[in-house]
Amino acid sequence: QVQLVESGGGLVQTGGSLRLSCAVSGSIFSIAVMGWYRQAPGKQRELVADIVGDGSTSIADSVKGRFTIFRDNAKNTVYLQMNSLKVEDTAVYYCNARTIGLGQYWGQGTQVTVSS
DSSP states (O other): EEEEEEEOOEEEETTTTEEEEEEEEESGGGGGEEEEEEOOOTTTTEEEEEEETOOOOEEEETTTTTTEEEEGGHHHEEEEEOOSGGGOEEEEEEEEEEEEESEEOOOOEEEEEEEO
């Protein structure tokens, strides 16, 4: 089992910044990939960014150059730094863990609202 607890969402104006945190606990050794997804009203959930064991990352084109995913292994926490936020970034953001042999896990989600 893996437990994920997100924090850091909120309301911000266009051009502002937020940092989301995902605290990870449980069977951390089984995790192969950590990612951030988002789901806007009426839209499908989409991958925003992910990070694998060796630290390599991938970022969706829609947020490339504005968002960064990174982790602090000592704190068992994965972060999503979001800069230059746009109205279209408004969504519920979810932390995700894909494991080897234990399936995948989701956090409860955190709302990010960007106002114009």
